[in-house]
Amino acid sequence: MEGLADRIPPEAVQRLCESKRLVVLTGAGVSAESGVPTFRGKEGLWKNHRPEQLATPQAFEKDPELVWDWYHWRRNTVREASPNPAHYAIAELERKIPAFALVTQNVDGLHLRAGSEKVLEIHGDLHHARCSKCSDVVALEEQAGLVICELCGGHMRPNVVWFGENLDVRLLEEAFVASRASDFLIVAGTSNIVQPAASLAYEALGNDGYVLEINLDPTPLTGSASATVLGKAGEILGELVKMAWPEEH
Numbered sequence: 001m002e003g004l005a006d007r008i009p010p011e012a013v014q015r016l017c018e019s020k021r022l023v024v025l026t027g028a029g030v031s032a033e034s035g036v037p038t039f040r041g042k043e044g045l046w047k048n049h050r051p052e053q054l055a056t057p058q059a060f061e062k063d064p065e066l067v068w069d070w071y072h073w074r075r076n077t078v079r080e081a082s083p084n085p086a087h088y089a090i091a092e093l094e095r096k097i098p099a100f101a102l103v104t105q106n107v108d109g110l111h112l113r114a115g116s117e118k119v120l121e122i123h124g125d126l127h128h129a130r131c132s133k134c135s136d137v138v139a140l141e142e143q144a145g146l147v148i149c150e151l152c153g154g155h156m157r158p159n160v161v162w163f164g165e166n167l168d169v170r171l172l173e174e175a176f177v178a179s180r181a182s183d184f185l186i187v188a189g190t191s192n193i194v195q196p197a198a199s200l201a202y203e204a205l206g207n208d209g210y211v212l213e214i215n216l217d218p219t220p221l222t223g224s225a226s227a228t229v230l231g232k233a234g235e236i237l238g239e240l241v242k243m244a245w246p247e248e249h
């Protein structure tokens with residue numbers, strides 16, 4: 001019977017051991033094993049909720065309480081969750097490779113809780129709110145209801161990127177520069193359809209970087225990636241790190 005190790009190409013293990021500049025791009029699938037719902041697929045959030053009613057500036061303007069409550073519910077789900085082996089394996093990779101960047105589309109903060117330090121949260125984070133008028137950012141504790149800005153009286157909104165909004169230019173630039181310079185890029189648990197994150201792997205490929213995709217199912221990147229391993233991110237990433245540094249496990 002084929003074991004986990006047989007699914008990981010030896011070339012991927014070799015190139016990872018030798019890597020000097022690693023980028024990891026993650027999506028909702030990396031937090032799935034922590035019990036945090038993904039967006040697409042059978043039980044994804046976008047199956048029962050319309051993004052335009054919950055994740056756009058217009059939705060917040062129309063019904064701020066509805067939007068706030070939905071993010072509050074997501075924040076609580078995440079507070080009750082714990083990082084899984086995928087998050088821990090990625091934190092370990094950061095300690096092994098000299099130049100490292102973790103680019104995440106996730107807003108759950110689980111990478112930071114697993115010990116990752118260099119995290120570019122390009123879609124924002126659930127645990128902060130930002131004033132929709134003056135842009136002041138505050139940490140959210142347990143507040144359930146809408147928060148009013150102490151500086152200007154404006155409505156505080158979740159500090160996440162909504163559909164139709166631009167990403168933080170500085171973070172994005174950092175993500176692109178690191179991907180372009182990387183010799184190895186891991187793309188884990190993302191459907192690879194939301195831009196600009198979906199372009200990062202091609203930046204690495206364009207510069208002869210090795211791109212390893214890890215996902216339960218094939219994605220639009222699969223035909224172009226150097227290798228795709230189908231399986232759970234927690235299992236595959238854990239095994240990959242073990243195979244690359246066997247003496248330490």
Ligand code: OAD
Nearest residue numbers: 027028029032038039040105189190191194215216232233
């Ligand atoms: P998606 O929900 O689109 O995709 C999750 C991917 O993870 C799918 O390709 C699944 O096959 C895969 N997957 C699920 N469980 C997995 C597991 N245990 N191990 C490995 N793979 C697994 O989530 P994202 O790609 O992150 O944006 O979505 C990108 C963006 O679209 C999100 O950041 C969000 C969403 O709309 C905004 O809200 C702006």
